[in-house]
Amino acid sequence: MSENAPGTGPNGHLIKTENLWKTYEMGTEKIHALAGISFTVKKNEYLAIMGPSGSGKSTLMNLIGCLDTPTEGKYWINDRLVSEMNDDELAYIRNREIGFVFQTFNLLARASALHNVELPLIYNGTPAQERLERAKRALEMVELEQRMMHKPNELSGGQRQRVAIARALVNNPSILLADEPTGNLDSQTGIEILKLFEKLHAQGNTIILVTHEHDIAESAHRIIHIRDGKVASDETRK
Numbered sequence: 001m002s003e004n005a006p007g008t009g010p011n012g013h014l015i016k017t018e019n020l021w022k023t024y025e026m027g028t029e030k031i032h033a034l035a036g037i038s039f040t041v042k043k044n045e046y047l048a049i050m051g052p053s054g055s056g057k058s059t060l061m062n063l064i065g066c067l068d069t070p071t072e073g074k075y076w077i078n079d080r081l082v083s084e085m086n087d088d089e090l091a092y093i094r095n096r097e098i099g100f101v102f103q104t105f106n107l108l109a110r111a112s113a114l115h116n117v118e119l120p121l122i123y124n125g126t127p128a129q130e131r132l133e134r135a136k137r138a139l140e141m142v143e144l145e146q147r148m149m150h151k152p153n154e155l156s157g158g159q160r161q162r163v164a165i166a167r168a169l170v171n172n173p174s175i176l177l178a179d180e181p182t183g184n185l186d187s188q189t190g191i192e193i194l195k196l197f198e199k200l201h202a203q204g205n206t207i208i209l210v211t212h213e214h215d216i217a218e219s220a221h222r223i224i225h226i227r228d229g230k231v232a233s234d235e236t237r238k
Contacts, residue, residue: 013076014174014206015041015064020073020083022059022229033059034070035229041208043174046201048209048220056229058179061210065098065177066090078174095124099168099176103183105160107152113139113163114148120171138166141203142196158189165196169205176200176207182216194219 022034034056041047051057062068063075066082069090075083077097082090107116117135126134139148142162152160161181168176178197182190198219201207209220217223221238224231 012042013040014043014045014078015039016074016076017063018074020060020063020070020075022056022063022068023071032229034063036073037226037229037231038073039224039231039234041206044201044204044206046197046207046209046221048211048217048223049226050211050214050217050223051226051232052212055226057210057212057226059229060226061177061179061208064175064208065100066094095120096171097174099171099173101161101165101168101176101178101181103180105152105164105184107160107163107167109152112149112151113144113155113159113166116152116163117148117167117170120167124171134170135166138170139163141169141200142166156189157185158192161185161189161193162196165193165200169200174206176205177210178207179210180212181209182211182213190216 017040018038020034020037021032024031024033037060049057049060059068063070070083073083074081077093080093082093085093108119114135117138118131121131121134136145136148139145142165144159144162144166147155147159152163155163182193185193194216197207197209207220209216211217218237222234222236225233
């Protein structure tokens with residue numbers, strides 16, 4: 001992995017994308033989900049990526065999250081050229097650099113909140129005692145330490161999303177990547193989750209929020225609008 005070692009890419013940015021394309025072939029037709037996207041993200045930014053259905057924002061999220069690779073172009077995280085990594089290298093980056101928060105929570109129904117938060121640490125072989133301490137600390141960060149032994153069906157929707165956020169934070173990732181994180185929540189609970197993101201950002205976390213809702217995007221300090229697979233606008237607000 002020497003070609004992907006830190007320091008070989010464009011330093012000074014947590015994320016840098018350069019002319020990213022994602023093209024799908026449907027028979028004889030080529031569909032360009034992304035058509036030459038370039039932008040940078042600094043450490044401790046709070047960024048929203050928004051656009052209507054079919055704009056390419058979900059495809060871009062999958063590339064940022066190392067769940068997919070671009071057809072063309074380059075993508076760096078922490079000076080590592082991840083756009084040219086193989087599946088094993090991408091899995092390593094996903095586990096170490098990115099904390100995912102999904103609309104549907106993706107929690108194990110029969111496991112406690114504490115065990116759900118521990119899962120990424122189990123996968124990467126963290127020793128049991130350290131695992132427990134780090135999972136408890138992550139639940140404290142999302143103000144859920146009193147509910148750590150409860151199972152998902154014993155928690156409200158907002159509490160379940162807090163568990164999911166704690167799980168995303170437990171590996172101390174470089175990026176917290178949230179896909180429509182308030183989509184399954186009522187409006188008041190959604191506001192509480194956005195306040196939590198603001199608090200986490202104030203503590204030094206880099207947050208990328210993917211959404212199609214204007215009021216959700218406006219909680220971020222910078223908004224990139226995606227349209228037809230391209231950056232339509234890039235606005236710093238705060």
